[in-house]
Amino acid sequence: xxxxxxxxxxxxxxxxxxxxxxxxxxxxxxxxxxxxxxxxxxxxxxxxxxxxxxxxxxxxxxxxxxxxxxxxxxxxxxxxxxxxxxxxxxxxxxxxxxxxxxxxxxxxxxxxxxxxxxxxxxxxxxxxxxxxxxxxxxxxxxxxxxxxxxxxxxxxxxxxxxxxxxxxxxxxxxxxxxxxxxxxxxxxxxxxxxxxxxxxxxxxxxxxxxxxxx
Amino acid sequence: xxxxxxxxxxxxxxxxxxxxxxxxxxxxxxxxxxxxxxxxxxxxxxxxxxxxxxxxxxxxxxxxxxxxxxxxxxxxxxxxxxxxxxxxxxxxxxxxxxxxxxxxxxxxxxxxxxxxxxxxxxxxxxxxxxxxxxxxxxxxxxxxxxxxxxxxxxxxxxxxxxxxxxxxxxxxxxxxxxxxxxxxxxxxxxxxxxxxxxxxxxxxxxxxxxxxxxxxxxxxxxxxxxxxxxxxxxxxxxxxxxxxxxxxxxxxxxxxxxxxxxxxxxxxxxxxxxxxxxxxxxxxxxxxxxxxxxxxxxxxxxxxxxxxxxxxxxxxxxxxxxxxxxxxxxxxxxxxxxxxxxxxxxxxxxxxxxxxxxxxxxxxxxxxxxxxxxxxxxxxxxxxxxxxxxxxxxxxxxxxxxxxxxxxxxxxxxxxxxxxxxxxxxxxxxxxxxxxxxxxxxxxxxxxxx
Numbered sequence: 001x002x003x004x005x006x007x008x009x010x011x012x013x014x015x016x017x018x019x020x021x022x023x024x025x026x027x028x029x030x031x032x033x034x035x036x037x038x039x040x041x042x043x044x045x046x047x048x049x050x051x052x053x054x055x056x057x058x059x060x061x062x063x064x065x066x067x068x069x070x071x072x073x074x075x076x077x078x079x080x081x082x083x084x085x086x087x088x089x090x091x092x093x094x095x096x097x098x099x100x101x102x103x104x105x106x107x108x109x110x111x112x113x114x115x116x117x118x119x120x121x122x123x124x125x126x127x128x129x130x131x132x133x134x135x136x137x138x139x140x141x142x143x144x145x146x147x148x149x150x151x152x153x154x155x156x157x158x159x160x161x162x163x164x165x166x167x168x169x170x171x172x173x174x175x176x177x178x179x180x181x182x183x184x185x186x187x188x189x190x191x192x193x194x195x196x197x198x199x200x201x202x203x204x205x206x207x208x209x210x211x212x213x214x
Numbered sequence: 215x216x217x218x219x220x221x222x223x224x225x226x227x228x229x230x231x232x233x234x235x236x237x238x239x240x241x242x243x244x245x246x247x248x249x250x251x252x253x254x255x256x257x258x259x260x261x262x263x264x265x266x267x268x269x270x271x272x273x274x275x276x277x278x279x280x281x282x283x284x285x286x287x288x289x290x291x292x293x294x295x296x297x298x299x300x301x302x303x304x305x306x307x308x309x310x311x312x313x314x315x316x317x318x319x320x321x322x323x324x325x326x327x328x329x330x331x332x333x334x335x336x337x338x339x340x341x342x343x344x345x346x347x348x349x350x351x352x353x354x355x356x357x358x359x360x361x362x363x364x365x366x367x368x369x370x371x372x373x374x375x376x377x378x379x380x381x382x383x384x385x386x387x388x389x390x391x392x393x394x395x396x397x398x399x400x401x402x403x404x405x406x407x408x409x410x411x412x413x414x415x416x417x418x419x420x421x422x423x424x425x426x427x428x429x430x431x432x433x434x435x436x437x438x439x440x441x442x443x444x445x446x447x448x449x450x451x452x453x454x455x456x457x458x459x460x461x462x463x464x465x466x467x468x469x470x471x472x473x474x475x476x477x478x479x480x481x482x483x484x485x486x487x488x489x490x491x492x493x494x495x496x497x498x499x500x501x502x503x504x505x506x507x508x509x510x511x512x513x514x515x516x517x518x519x520x521x522x523x524x525x526x527x528x529x530x531x532x533x534x535x536x537x538x539x540x541x542x543x544x545x546x547x548x549x550x551x552x553x554x555x556x557x558x559x560x561x562x563x564x565x566x567x568x569x570x571x572x573x574x575x576x577x578x579x580x581x582x583x584x585x586x587x588x589x590x591x592x593x594x595x596x597x598x599x600x601x602x603x604x605x606x607x608x609x610x611x612x613x614x615x616x617x618x619x620x621x622x623x624x625x626x627x628x629x630x631x632x633x634x635x636x637x638x639x640x641x642x643x644x645x646x647x648x649x650x651x652x653x654x655x656x657x658x659x660x661x662x663x664x
Binding site: 120140146152169173 | 275276279280282287288289332335336337338339430433434437447448449450451453454455456457471472473474476477480486487490492494495497498499501502503561564566567568598
């Protein structure tokens, strides 16, 4: 009888121990750590400071130098050349002279659709899916100063100036250089052009249409 | 008698309506005229209203992104503009070309000093009457009455009340059953004594072998259930919900504000990892959004999250000074603003190293929604792991999901699949109506384990 009691108590203890490990704030246990965790460096994994270093001066030592940045002077295959104009008023002025690479080779239908998709993800949240400055964050009054890109001044704005503003940000808008690459930026600008009225005469009818919808 | 009376009445009514009709026709022309003139009056009187609405539409289309009628925004509050401007023609000139006015006009310069570095966009295409309409709308503007506070939360207690009721009922029934059992045994004892039957001392229930056996079996089953579940759960992190350095609510961002998942996790479409956004991406919006004004965010323990405080935490990580609206200068020369440091978010979805998973493959080629695996993220204040991420779960989806198979006749679908000759033939012969991921090798071991 005593034996049964001890056995059942022990089982109960093990059960409670296993079940109580289950806290949602902890990642939990694993069977085989050497199969679960990568020996090689993985994205977002913590780098073992006894093996890796980001310190430039330790480059020749036994540690592996790795700072996750591309090698200086290299660009991704298929990527456009870097945009060199500085982020100041002079650069802003000069940006108007930069030509959109898609002026000469026009976008294919698939590329334009892709540009539209990127616009809807990254831009429409403020500028609205028709670029009229009425995206969810703008109409709810959370972000002020959102440009209505169908206005005359933006119809006349050079592609290069738009590119400059997307790259470095303008007023309340931040830099989108980390979210859309150079090629995508030029593509998005071409897409914005399709949303804009062809001439300033049409801007009037645009405001009429907003009146009807409001 | 009554029937004839009824017919009489009906006839009378019929004749009287006829008489009315002929009477009416005499006045028809007069009525027509009256209606027309009334309509005219209505149109005339509502014209004023139409004009004001026009101003509202123009204001919303052109000005509302930077100006509010009654409060400072990106630009100044517009109400009372006529008292502030130096002369009556000033605002026409300013709206037509603000940049030039800043260079020449002293009041314009003063305005710019207050609101710099933002310069107002020129609206040269707005005509004078349109500007007048806008300005009239601004002056007549009265803030809409605040909507009544939502009466939510009252109905949420219903379900727990029910379970409570069931619990109490079960308890009462159990007590009743116990009492009945006791009564039964007492009655038997009494009847036994009456009939002079001797049954011997009854065995107490804790020494009764049947009871002990049943209890052991029950314990074994329950214990086994938990042990097996715990063992399966080893290495899985379903419901894992770590505490993050900043209380970032996906419900507010992806739900209320409708920001696309790919706005922040853009690399999900280009690479293996969905990517944790850099602080720069946060600052795209939070340069402008300094405080949280939405519905209160409540933690599971009932405490309320101070959203504005969490945004301040972001500013300290970014090295951003919200009062000067600028990043801190980089005096120590490490390439980032002084005091800025990366946010060490805690990764929630972890796959073991022996599994290969690629986000872009599933999102761009497979066209899967984020929610398929991550659950309704847009409704989670704090994100937790929604799926088990177990192998069975993966395989199950690969068995059920159909690929975007190429249709040779219409040219629709993913052209990559044009190479699967056998499936094309089977579809042609109606042996197959769709192709699942499994059919193209989506359950082969080496696809994910290598």
